[in-house]
Amino acid sequence: MPAPRSWQSETARLGNAEPSDPTGWFEQLWSSAAHGDITMPWDRVDPHPALASWTGAPAPGGASGTAVVVGCGLGADAEHLDRLGYQTTGFDVSPTAVQAARGRNPGSSVTYAVGNLLDLPPAWAGAFDLVVEIYTVQAVNRSVRDALTAGVRSLVAPGGTLLAVQGAARQPDDDGPPWPLTRTEVEAFGRDGLEAVSIEELAAPGAAPGRPGTWRAEFRRG
Structure with a gap:
């Protein structure tokens, strides 16, 4: 049996495949991983370092309010927020990814759901006290970037x-x-009543000096 192909190379192949359906390739990617044809995408059990350092190390269960993770993948970031005490939803455009997140986190109190930033459920509009978006917008063709960032903004509660x-x-x-x-x-996230609190460029792990890093931007709705 051949070894699984790398998910990164499959992403490079699929990501430009169908401009008329800019998010449809995610299901193809996750389905290939579920069948063992490629390695597991975005496979981590710990929260992203930029999220972990932003939340700090509060006592588990001390946070309150609702939170949502956009493009939750296998659920590491959603589970982190859940442990902090948020009533957390994690959604992904890929049904296979959502199924994988549920399977990886049995008994979790996170609500895992299928959702598309380009066609969000009306009930999610302004429904979340904390919205976390990590690497989802950058994974989709720039031709729909404005619509994607508008979808992210729409989730943020007053x-x-x-x-x-x-x-x-x-x-x-x-x-x-x-x-x-x-x-x-990045600044375009700060529209429709959202204002920037901070925008910082963090050094990417292992990157050479002077190379682009990672944006971490916080916005707040008045």
Whole structure:
């Protein structure tokens, strides 16, 4: 039996396959992983370091309010927020990814759901006190970037917070996926009543000095 192909190479092949359906390839990717044809995408059990350091180390269960993780994948970030005490939803455009998240986290109190940033359920509009978006927008073709960031913004409740973590780019580059964000593109999360609290570029682990890092941007709705 041949060894599974790398999920990164499969992403590079699928990500540009069908411009008319810019998010449809995610299900193909996760389905291939479920069948053992490729390695498991975004496979981690710990929260992303940019999220973990932002939340700090509060006592488990001390947080309150609702939280949502956009493009939750296998659920590591959603489970982190759940442990902190948030009533957490994690959604992904891929039904296979959602099934994998449920299987990896049996007994979890996180609500895992299928959802598409380009066609979100009306009930989710302004429903979450904390919205966490990590690497989802950058994974989709830049042609729908405005619509994707608008979808993310729409989830934030009055008085709520958005944390966006994205790869940093010095200038727009159509050679993806991924398609890292420029500072201007990150600032675009701060519309529709959201205002920037902080936008910082973190050093990417193992990256050479001077290379683009990772944006961590916090926004708040008044």
